[in-house]
Amino acid sequence: MMDNLLPEVAAARKSEYGIDPIFLNRWSTRAFSSKAVKDEDLYGVLEAAHWAPSGSNEQPWRFIIAKTPEQRETFLQFISPFNQEWCKEAPVLLLLLSRKVNEAGKASPSHALDAGTAWGYLALEATRRGLSTHAMGGFDRAAAQSALQVPEEYEPQIVIALGYRGDENQLSERNRSREIPNTRKPLSEIVFEGRFPQP
Numbered sequence: 407m408m409d410n411l412l413p414e415v416a417a418a419r420k421s422e423y424g425i426d427p428i429f430l431n432r433w434s435t436r437a438f439s440s441k442a443v444k445d446e447d448l449y450g451v452l453e454a455a456h457w458a459p460s461g462s463n464e465q466p467w468r469f470i471i472a473k474t475p476e477q478r479e480t481f482l483q484f485i486s487p488f489n490q491e492w493c494k495e496a497p498v499l500l501l502l503l504s505r506k507v508n509e510a511g512k513a514s515p516s517h518a519l520d521a522g523t524a525w526g527y528l529a530l531e532a533t534r535r536g537l538s539t540h541a542m543g544g545f546d547r548a549a550a551q552s553a554l555q556v557p558e559e560y561e562p563q564i565v566i567a568l569g570y571r572g573d574e575n576q577l578s579e580r581n582r583s584r585e586i587p588n589t590r591k592p593l594s595e596i597v598f599e600g601r602f603p604q605p
């Protein structure tokens with residue numbers, strides 16, 4: 407099961423139980439190559455995302471694609487400088503939005519959760535296709551909403567950088583030192599049987 411790990415992942419990540427390598431191989435790179443992403447792959451990852459489950463199958467996720475120089479420039483205007491610094495090389499940027507109201511016009515209790523599930527699906531399908539992804543919460547939501555003419559009932563969730571992994575030497579020294587898969591808390595710290603552990 408643990409065969410087929412990417413070399414940098416095999417050195418850094420170990421799962422306690424046997425799981426498909428795709429879960430470990432997905433990690434958030436910052437070094438992106440300028441190699442274009444084919445529409446077949448771009449729409450393939452979005453296809454995977456939209457097969458995510460959602461409350462009442464409302465499918466509250468929406469995606470705005472930036473792939474032309476003009477579209478990417480518009481996105482870079484609302485992305486925080488600390489993210490801009492590396493994500494400007496990524497050939498595709500995506501804004502993930504979620505619809506805050508359901509079909510009946512009531513507040514949706516699960517729009518953000520559902521959008522998060524779709525992001526997870528997208529990231530795994532990208533990994534399967536040899537692509538890298540990196541989610542960013544660091545962007546100006548109001549500016550994104552206005553620049554992309556997003557109606558008020560949609561909430562910007564994350565910007566996603568999508569592309570092929572690039573040369574880490576293009577990164578700033580600080581980001582180069584972070585260009586390594588991270589790890590996770592032990593399961594025992596986050597999984598409880600029966601009830602929440604008492605202090």
Ligand SMILES: Cc1cc2nc3c(=O)[nH]c(=O)nc-3n(C[C@H](O)[C@H](O)[C@H](O)COP(=O)(O)O)c2cc1C
Pocket residue numbers: 432433434435489540541542543544545564587588
């Ligand atoms: C909702 C969300 C917001 C994030 N925001 C940022 C961000 O603004 N900048 C950044 O460099 N990484 C961001 N990340 C990436 C996380 O730091 C990263 O997913 C986490 O450290 C786990 O690492 P991994 O994705 O490589 O497994 C974000 C991830 C998520 C899911």
